[in-house]
Amino acid sequence: MSRPRLAGRSAAAVVAGLLLLATAAPASSAVTSSTTAGDVVRSATEADLPAGGITVTGETSPIHDPALIVDEKSGTWYVYSTGLVNREKGGTIQVWSSHDGGTTWKSEGTVWDEIPAWIDEHFSDGDLPGNLWAPEIYEHDGTYYLYYSASRFGTNNSVTALATNTTLDPSDPEYEWVDQGAVVTSPNPIENGKTFNAIDAGIVEGDDGRHYMAIGSFWYGIFLVEIEFPGGKPVEGALADAKHLVDRFMPGNPVEAPYIYEHDGWYYLFVSFGFCCQGENSTYQVAVGRSRDVTGPYLDKEGRDMFGGGGTILLEQHGAIVGPGGQSVHDGVLAFHYYDAANEEIPYFPTLGLQRLGWADGWPVVDQTVEVPMLTTAPSDASARRGRIASFTATAAGTPRPVVEWEVSYDDGATWQAPVKGQPATSDxxxxxxxxxATPDTDGLLVRATARNAHGTATSEPATLTTRR
Structure with missing residues (x-):
């Protein structure tokens, strides 16, 4: 079977209240943010950063099948994700960005306003795809290659296609995703006449400089197809010569979302076992195997070949994180989606998850400790003379490390607004x-802090600012 569709709703609708604050708060310039001592924005490449979950805030839903990349020039993190269903906002691949090391995210819109016409022509003999799926983003020689999939729901009538760009920055005048057409299609036969599903591409370079695409979903499982640059498409005869990497040899063969990542002389194949896209009933798990050769075989920690049922479970349901999978890895950070049991407004909405991988005995590890946030220090009442700065401080504990978010009220708590100049950073x-x-307008201002991680929130009692003459 092919990947089911996710329930559609614009992320903008979820966070609309927070986006209106620039015009809602009087004397908005009075509210500023401050980092604490030693708190800096750092990139994903820094080895001293602790392993474990990264709490994400801002616009993080609906994100499905996240492909993570960090712009080496600007340090900006980008995630590309599956498009909205029923062609909402065109149904094309969504783009998200973070300028603080993967903590705070915002939507950058979609790659295109509509699905390319050639895709509709490709599927013109029946139902048209309602959205584009499962992107992969890869940089080669200064060009960014965006692979994406389209499929007829419930079948392996699928295509993985390619678009290219010279920049990831949507504000760059040169920013334009140029569609390069189909890369691989199914139900064409692959190695030894097997059937496969041409979705979920992941690109990797072998130690000999040759490039490969891991691809597949259910059916006969996961295959490795050689590609070549600068075209970014398969070499001649690549499907017939494909390597069959994963087959669970069980009913339905529930495996998809392959991603191969090199670390310390090993190639690690990450896949998703189980079923996605069923909200609280989703059974996705991230499994892994490794090989010294990019073409396999990939064995798990017990020495079992992933071609034949092997695969060590790395990440599974824990706390409010339900059905994690659809993963990619960049600079040691595992990006995945999950169904958010802590989302009270839209339970089990697909949400971005990030884990900085640790390594033990040659294997990746994640921290699945569940500790709901608590405020160990809550903000206290403060006063300041007009024109001076009053400070409110909060400290949170929990696992993953919570992020502290601030809100203010100008109407004695009737309504609450986020600081319009952005949230202050949370230190390690x-x-x-x-x-x-302190101004006449901020006299009596109420301030409160919320500690947030993937498993819940904790909100302080309001603290009051008194302005003195």
């Missing part, structure tokens, strides 16, 4: 400080 120790300039 869990401390965050909000700074407010």
């Amino acid at each position: 120790g869990g401390t965050s400080t909000l700074r407010v300039r």
